[in-house]
Amino acid sequence: MAITFQSPMKLSFITSNGFSNPPSLYPINTHFSFGFNLSSVSSKTQTHITIPEPEPVFTSVKSFAPATVANLGPGFDFLGCAVDGVGDFVTLRVDPNVKAGEVSISDISGAGNKLSKDPLSNCAGIAAISVMKMLNIQSVGLSISLEKGLPLGSGLGSSAASAAAAAVAVNEIFGRKLSVDDLVLAGLESETKVSGYHADNIAPSIMGGFVLIRSYDPLELIPLKFPFEKDLFFVLVNPEFEAPTKKMRAVLPSEVTMSHHIWNCSQAGALVAAILQGDSRGLGKALSSDKIVEPRRGPLIPGMEGVKKAALKAGAFGCTISGAGPTLVAVTDDEERGREIGERMVEAFMKEGNLKALAMVKKLDRVGARLVSSNS
Amino acid sequence: MAITFQSPMKLSFITSNGFSNPPSLYPINTHFSFGFNLSSVSSKTQTHITIPEPEPVFTSVKSFAPATVANLGPGFDFLGCAVDGVGDFVTLRVDPNVKAGEVSISDISGAGNKLSKDPLSNCAGIAAISVMKMLNIQSVGLSISLEKGLPLGSGLGSSAASAAAAAVAVNEIFGRKLSVDDLVLAGLESETKVSGYHADNIAPSIMGGFVLIRSYDPLELIPLKFPFEKDLFFVLVNPEFEAPTKKMRAVLPSEVTMSHHIWNCSQAGALVAAILQGDSRGLGKALSSDKIVEPRRGPLIPGMEGVKKAALKAGAFGCTISGAGPTLVAVTDDEERGREIGERMVEAFMKEGNLKALAMVKKLDRVGARLVSSNS
Structure with missing residues (x-):
């Protein structure tokens, strides 16, 4: 079969350990694995491969x-x-x-x-x-x-x-x-x-x-x-509030202290370990432990600190900001407990941040x- | 049984999520689990428990x-x-x-x-x-x-x-x-x-x-x-060189850039994942990927960069400084390959750093x- 492929991007099969800061445009040298066995393509050559135009198999x-x-x-x-x-x-x-x-x-x-x-x-x-x-x-x-x-x-x-x-x-x-x-x-x-x-x-x-x-x-x-046999529930609480995206980005520091770096790195390691070991409690603890981003973004979400406290008090293993917010995410291993946590978080959003919020409890x-x- | 215990340190069973920078002295509030079931001790009370002095069971x-x-x-x-x-x-x-x-x-x-x-x-x-x-x-x-x-x-x-x-x-x-x-x-x-x-x-x-x-x-x-059924070998190459401990500490930065922080954090996560998944190749890659400490400490070990290159060229999955050096550690999943990697690293230490070195290949x-x- 002739393999023809035209990519919207310049294609190159360059393997590299390098990492650059996120570029403003799409990266040129991106490692593709196009479902075809291209492992024989030299990692140091730029290769353009075309596949024939496929026909739709459904309407x-x-x-x-x-x-x-x-x-x-x-x-x-x-x-x-x-x-x-x-x-x-x-x-x-x-x-x-x-x-x-x-x-x-x-x-x-x-x-x-x-x-x-x-x-x-x-x-x-x-x-x-x-x-x-x-x-x-x-x-x-x-x-x-x-x-x-x-x-x-x-x-x-x-x-x-x-x-x-x-x-x-x-x-x-x-x-x-x-x-x-x-x-x-x-x-x-x-x-x-x-x-x-x-x-x-x-x-x-x-x-x-x-x-x-x-x-x-x-x-x-x-x-x-995350192991199949283990239970994990996310309590997602979305307040009626538009997170100020620009501010959310602007508060990120350009540098972090070495001690905070080491702390967050070790918690990132603990988070990965908790996921692979199916340890929802450890996962929550790691989730809750960020000393770099959450302390800066949290104050931009009205009531966030109080809502996190309410979640933990209600039995959540951990709580943090989902993405750049304003949704907060808490974790538990029990669905019913998850609903209670959600209710407490919604109450706290109203009490601490004067915000209406909706809670949902979801699996992975x-x-x-x-x-x-x-x-x- | 009367439980009596006197610790050289002030004992307190305070659970805490907090982390402080390493104190210069031994931490006062350290969570102990002394082999006895002390889980009933209130986590908020400071409790001194004494155990009877045991007798030696061997001479x-x-x-x-x-x-x-x-x-x-x-x-x-x-x-x-x-x-x-x-x-x-x-x-x-x-x-x-x-x-x-x-x-x-x-x-x-x-x-x-x-x-x-x-x-x-x-x-x-x-x-x-x-x-x-x-x-x-x-x-x-x-x-x-x-x-x-x-x-x-x-x-x-x-x-x-x-x-x-x-x-x-x-x-x-x-x-x-x-x-x-x-x-x-x-x-x-x-x-x-x-x-x-x-x-x-x-x-x-x-x-x-x-x-x-x-x-x-x-x-x-x-x-x-690390899964039992997976092979992992460390190639440890120790040059005849006294690593300047004070300099090794002094070159550590007090702050790191956010992009380096994120990079190293993600590699730390990848390292933990590789360990738990028994992925020696991924482990080596993560080991090799530090952008914060190794670039500063490496130049203080004569020939380090060349030795690392020689290790990778000889098939090591990764290579970095062991502890604060001067020993370098490379990883592989094959013992014989490990010996070859060690030989190439020893040669490179002589060629690039004018240092005699000894290599050993060890399991976990x-x-x-x-x-x-x-x-x-």
Whole structure:
């Protein structure tokens, strides 16, 4: 089979231990693994490989991608996980009214009525286009219907869920030619344009479970399996408050003290150990232990400190900010206890921050973005 | 049974999530678990418990404690592991010529002829005294014969191995009354006086395997089990060079950039994941990836950069400084390959740093400090 592939990005198979600060544009030298066995390609040569344009195997598909909790305290900027039962749906159709090789967004429902329908400005649109380019789609036009189950700017990976659902939908409609890594890269392109160059939402939304982002150049993802037989519940409490994104970024320090660095590093290690050992108590403790980001971002969320205290008092193993907030995440190993924790947190948000809030108790999503239905 | 206990330290059972910078003296509020079930003791009350003075169950014992590799790249100051087949021996005797309740050091052999025989200045002596105080030994005098298998100042936890062997010997001769945590605390007292307040050598020397130091106040240790069925070999290359300890400390930065912090944190997480997943390749990669400490300390070890390159070229999965050096540690999953890597590293030390060096290939020690023999 002739393998032809044209990427929207310059392709190079350069393995490197190097890590640079997140670039403002998409990285040029990204390690791809395109589902084909390319291991024989020299790691030092730049190789362009083309695959023949695949035909759609369905006329329409519906996909789902879960919400995600990124950062996880000391896992700031490199760790995230997917939560079950809440996320975005994409219905994708082969649409003869759409110009071949292009995507249109026909409608957006749910919590996304502020979103642009311009596919170049919409996270689902950008991810869909990225996957179409990876697949070299030139003969078919697609239309997207996006159903937002996640509020925007909540800190639950709303943009990543849309991008993940769209990327998976395009891949499925053309017969699932791309690997998970490719879909993450497509989603990362969307994230870069919409919310910043970070994979700690998009990777777990696509892959499910906990994912550690080891490096970006090359992109290297480490799935961390929380044991099946262990219980873990996330209490997600979303206040009616728009987190001031710019401020949330501005308060991050440019430098951290060595002692705080060592502390957060050891807690990051403890967090990874707790995940792999299925130790929900240790996981919560690590989650709660960030001395670098939470102390600076917390005060920007009215009542945050009091809500965290209320969560711990109600028996949560730990509590921190989900993503850049304003949603707070607490963890427990008991669903009923989780509901109680949620109630106490909602009360505390009102009492301490004068904010209405909604709580939900969710399991870990272990599957990630997936096909929900398809029509031939 | 009446439980009586007098500690050399003020005892308090205060659980706390707090972490303070390493204190210059032994921490007052240290969480003890003395092998007895003290869980009913209120965590908010300071309680002094005395145990009856135990009698010796042997007239002499011989113990062994393994060498350790601390720091492990991004695991700086909170992660260490024990290596098999190299370490220190302590022979401990009930000695009527030694004043009751005291310890003398009768002789030191092997690589330790520079060491003081004053038990208050010798790491084995300090640890032995600490354990005797924990056990409330007032009626028996002990003498120590120390056999150093480890060169001093090598970066292989020489002082910790002596302290660990002594602590275990005293505990064994009195019928093993103390828990592993207690022995680590006794060893930590020794380390504090001799080489600094850090447990990343003493904990793995006593416990074996990989150990993550999660916090000091209370002391909380997380054993990280590298799977039995997986192979892991350490190539330890010790050059004839005295690492300038003061300079090694002085070059540590007081602050690190946020991007380096995030990078090292993610590598620390990847390192923990690699250990628990038995991924020796990933372990080596993480070991090699430190952007904060190794770049500053490496240049103080002549030829270090070239030796690391030679190790990687010879197939090592990773290479970094062991402890504060000058020993370098590389990892592989094949013993024969390990020997080749060691040879290339020794050659490179001569070529790049004009230093003679010795290489050894060692497995992980999974047992930790132990009784070797005893006489009733």
